[in-house]
Amino acid sequence: MKIMVAIKQVPDRDAQVRINASAKWIEESDLQYALNESDAYALEEGLQLKEKHGGEVIVVSAGPERVGSTIREALAKGADRAIHIVCDDIGERDALSVARLLAAAMKPESPDLVLTGLQSEDLGLGQTGVIVAELLGMPHASLILQVEKTETGVTVKQELEEGWFQTIELPTPAVLTIQSGGNKLRYATLMGIKRAKTKEVRQLTATELAVDAAPVVVLERITLPKKQKSTQMLSGTAAEAAAALVQKLKFEVHVL
Amino acid sequence: MSGILVIQEERGQGRNRFSYEALAAGRILAGLTGLSLETAVVGDKNTPILAETSGVPPMTAYAVQHPQLKHYTSDGYVLAFEQLIRKLQPAFIVVPHSYQSRDYVPRVATRFGQVLISDITGIETGPTFVRQLFQGRMNGSYRHPGDGPCFLSVQAGAFQVDSAQGGTTTILPFEPEIPADAVRARPGEPFRGSSETVDLGSAQRIVSVGRGIKSAENISLVQELATSLGAELAASRPICDNGWVPMERQVGSSGQTVSPKLYLAVGISGAIQHLVGMKGSQCIVAINKDPDAPIFEVADYGIVGDLFEVVPALTEAVKGAGH
Ligand SMILES: Cc1cc2nc3c(=O)[nH]c(=O)nc-3n(C[C@H](O)[C@H](O)[C@H](O)COP(=O)(O)OP(=O)(O)OC[C@H]3O[C@@H](n4cnc5c(N)ncnc54)[C@H](O)[C@@H]3O)c2cc1C
Numbered sequence: 001m002k003i004m005v006a007i008k009q010v011p012d013r014d015a016q017v018r019i020n021a022s023a024k025w026i027e028e029s030d031l032q033y034a035l036n037e038s039d040a041y042a043l044e045e046g047l048q049l050k051e052k053h054g055g056e057v058i059v060v061s062a063g064p065e066r067v068g069s070t071i072r073e074a075l076a077k078g079a080d081r082a083i084h085i086v087c088d089d090i091g092e093r094d095a096l097s098v099a100r101l102l103a104a105a106m107k108p109e110s111p112d113l114v115l116t117g118l119q120s121e122d123l124g125l126g127q128t129g130v131i132v133a134e135l136l137g138m139p140h141a142s143l144i145l146q147v148e149k150t151e152t153g154v155t156v157k158q159e160l161e162e163g164w165f166q167t168i169e170l171p172t173p174a175v176l177t178i179q180s181g182g183n184k185l186r187y188a189t190l191m192g193i194k195r196a197k198t199k200e201v202r203q204l205t206a207t208e209l210a211v212d213a214a215p216v217v218v219l220e221r222i223t224l225p226k227k228q229k230s231t232q233m234l235s236g237t238a239a240e241a242a243a244a245l246v247q248k249l250k251f252e253v254h255v256l
Numbered sequence: 257m258s259g260i261l262v263i264q265e266e267r268g269q270g271r272n273r274f275s276y277e278a279l280a281a282g283r284i285l286a287g288l289t290g291l292s293l294e295t296a297v298v299g300d301k302n303t304p305i306l307a308e309t310s311g312v313p314p315m316t317a318y319a320v321q322h323p324q325l326k327h328y329t330s331d332g333y334v335l336a337f338e339q340l341i342r343k344l345q346p347a348f349i350v351v352p353h354s355y356q357s358r359d360y361v362p363r364v365a366t367r368f369g370q371v372l373i374s375d376i377t378g379i380e381t382g383p384t385f386v387r388q389l390f391q392g393r394m395n396g397s398y399r400h401p402g403d404g405p406c407f408l409s410v411q412a413g414a415f416q417v418d419s420a421q422g423g424t425t426t427i428l429p430f431e432p433e434i435p436a437d438a439v440r441a442r443p444g445e446p447f448r449g450s451s452e453t454v455d456l457g458s459a460q461r462i463v464s465v466g467r468g469i470k471s472a473e474n475i476s477l478v479q480e481l482a483t484s485l486g487a488e489l490a491a492s493r494p495i496c497d498n499g500w501v502p503m504e505r506q507v508g509s510s511g512q513t514v515s516p517k518l519y520l521a522v523g524i525s526g527a528i529q530h531l532v533g534m535k536g537s538q539c540i541v542a543i544n545k546d547p548d549a550p551i552f553e554v555a556d557y558g559i560v561g562d563l564f565e566v567v568p569a570l571t572e573a574v575k576g577a578g579h
Contacts, residue, residue: 013467017390026394037494095362096371122390125374127362134363139440140330142359159510160355160446167444181497216404217371220384221397225550231542231558238565242573245541248557253539255461255518256485256577 001055001149003046004111005079006102006132007039009063009070010122019222025091026222035070038117042178044185045147046115047078053149056080058109062101063090068201075196076188082201085209094215095123099131104209107136111173113154118143118177133175140175141168145182157182259292260285261346262314263337265356266297266305274352274410275305276417281410282314282350283418284379291347294318296340298325298333301427313423318344324434331439333360336432338367343430346405353409365407372407373398375528377414387411391527392550412509412532454488454504461487461518464507464534465495468523468544468563472500477567478522484574490514492524508533523563526551543567 011017012032020027035043046057059074061067062085071082085101087093093101106114114136116129133140145165146157153171159179160166188196206213232248234241250256262282264275279295286293296318297305306317320340324332333356341349341364351357353375365372377395378386384397385408400406456462463482469475475495482489491501493508507514509529519537524530526542526549534540535554542555543566552558559566 011390017393019394026390094371096366096369099366123396124388124391125372126358127372127374130359130362131366131371134366140363141441143355158355161509162513163449163511164446165449166446169442169444171440181493184499215371216369216400216402217373217406218399218401219396220399222389223395223397224548225388225392225395225553227553229554229556231552231555233558233560235560238561238569239573241559241561242566242569245557245559245570246573246577249518249539249541250577253518253556255539256574 001049001053001113002058002109002111003049003055003113003115004058004060004106004109005039005043005046005074006114006116006129007043007059007061007070007074008036008117008120009033009061009067010036010120013121019224023221023223024219033066033070035073036117036120038119038178038180040117040185041180041182042115042117043074043077043079044183045178046113047186048183049113049147049149055112058083058111060102060105061085062087062098064088071201072196073188075199075201076192077186078192079199081199084201084203085206086203087206089206089213092215093213094217095125095127096131097211097213097215099128099135100211101206101209102128103132103135104211105204106132113172114138114175116175116177118179129175129177136173136175138173138175139170140177141170142177143179144176145179147176258344259294259346260289260348260350261341261344262293262295262350263357264295264297264305264309265352265354266299266303269304272305272308273417274354274412277412277415278350278352278410279309279314280415280418281376281379281408284415285348285350285383288379288381288383289347294344294346296320296337296430298336301429306425306427309425312419312425315423315425317425317427318430319427320430320432322432322434324439327443328356329439329441329443330360330363331441332434334363334367335434335438337364339432340430341368341405349405349407351409353411357409361407361409368404370404370407372409373400374409375411376408377411388528391525393525393548411528413535450504454502456488456490456505456507456512456514459488459514459516461485462490462507462514462516462537463487463520463522464490464492464524465501465522466492466524467494469495469500472498474564475500477564481520481522481567481571481574484571485518485520487518487520492530521551521555522567524551525549526554
């Protein structure tokens with residue numbers, strides 16, 4: 001099975017994000033980056049399918065040079081090779097433009113299965129994989145936790161809301177957007193990290209792929225959210241704050 | 257380009273609130289743009305949600321029906337709504353942000369060369385559309401400057417269900433063409449996950465732990481606090497994904513919905529999928545090292561600090577208070 005996994009580099013969860021001077025994006029200097037969480041699960045699913053059925057796992061990522069480190073991480077975990085769509089204007093592109101880049105890089109490879117995470121931790125648009133499916137003319141299923149290969153395609157377990165699930169049979173080639181939690185994530189081994197250095201990373205550009213950046217929707221401004229409630233902040237040392245909280249819970253909230 | 261089309265979802269008794277909220281968002285948009293409001297739902301003219309909508313503008317409701325739409329599939333819905341949108345030519349399409357809409361609407365939008373502005377929480381003059389970024393740590397304002405329909409999905413709980421004044425709704429059938437081989441997926445019947453043995457819904461006190469706890473071994477720290485308070489232990493999704501706390505104790509949109517007297521969130525950032533499961537709690541306390549964590553937006557009491565210091569101190573203080 002030839003499996004392509006689209007991965008995105010996002011600001012690390014623990015990084016302090018601050019609005020930049022233009023108020024259109026965040027301050028990117030000295031920001032730490034990491035692999036988007038549900039993309040890590042998509043990669044894991046791809047690697048496990050390959051281990052069971054043979055084949056190849058190719059990761060694809062669009063973004064500036066810095067994305068290279070996330071690509072190496074995926075290769076270290078076991079992906080066979082990578083395509084890096086080098087573009088510095090990724091922030092100005094909307095989901096359709098990014099999906100066009102990914103689809104254009106994937107199409108010539110004729111994958112059997114395309115996996116993506118279900119949503120990114122930074123923009124949270126939750127649709128790139130679905131758009132890629134439309135652009136490639138493939139069927140898709142979203143919010144997927146488990147994938148079983150069948151004679152003609154795949155059987156997948158989809159998460160619905162409030163603890164409900166559904167099984168779906170799909171012919172391949174197909175696109176699946178993967179939800180977190182379906183598998184246990186692996187770590188890169190030392191051997192894996194060493195091997196990753198020799199694996200192929202092919203660089204492509206937006207110009208080569210003939211995808212322009214002109215967006216249909218524009219992110220105009222970023223602001224900090226307004227508070228919905230007035231929160232009483234309890235300060236002091238840990239012991240002081242804890243003692244103050246116990247007083248509040250006892251005499252104001254009456255739950256103790 | 258004419259009106260605003262709100263696509264509702266018939267979920268069965270008492271479960272249609274998200275569609276009413278989408279309708280409420282549609283009305284705000286109608287107020288801002290002066291455009292007329294129409295609605296559509298998959299089903300025949302007797303579909304309950306249409307009866308509930310009648311008497312309240314929108315003036316026209318489309319009952320979208322075809323044997324291939326009996327069970328939800330992305331392919332079926334994409335074809336049906338692509339055709340309805342080509343017929344009506346709305347300027348805006350508004351849907352609830354649900355597992356269903358996030359599955360098919362981006363494909364429909366792509367067919368019009370458009371991008372869904374997903375999960376919006378506000379509509380402002382312009383119109384501009386507000387949605388969360390960085391898991392609720394920031395808000396982004398989006399505009400749709402060009403021609404062509406603008407697709408929007410509405411976050412659950414973000415818009416107040418309104419009761420707009422009277423008028424009669426005309427229900428018209430719409431029968432899309434869906435070729436027999438167009439639907440490629442074969443969906444099975446929905447089923448429930450793990451037999452939920454823990455009913456957190458009736459708990460009076462809940463201590464809930466998030467990724468700030470760092471490792472499985474540290475869970476005991478929070479468990480101790482829960483025990484001292486006589487509280488149930490719950491967790492955010494990543495904690496359950498990692499298997500550190502059993503799945504049936506997950507709170508949020510894909511876990512349980514709780515409304516205890518006390519909800520104490522430890523090292524939880526407050527992503528919307530978590531908040532929808534607990535924001536109905538009577539008293540919310542948050543312990544987080546990040547003063548800008550979105551959980552503080554809904555908290556009654558907050559302690560900014562390192563949970564590894566605050567939690568043991570709190571356990572001591574609770575024990576000391578003779579609880
Ligand atoms: C379709 C879908 C469904 C989902 N369903 C759910 C659901 O049902 N429930 C759910 O919870 N999530 C759900 N999620 C995931 C959700 O989007 C968030 O990713 C998740 O809630 C984050 O969990 P967290 O707050 O524990 O982790 P993080 O967001 O990583 O937050 C960790 C927090 O801990 C704080 N912290 C770190 N170290 C310390 C310390 N030493 N002391 C104090 N504080 C510290 C940090 O400041 C941060 O605020 C869903 C997502 C999707 C897309």
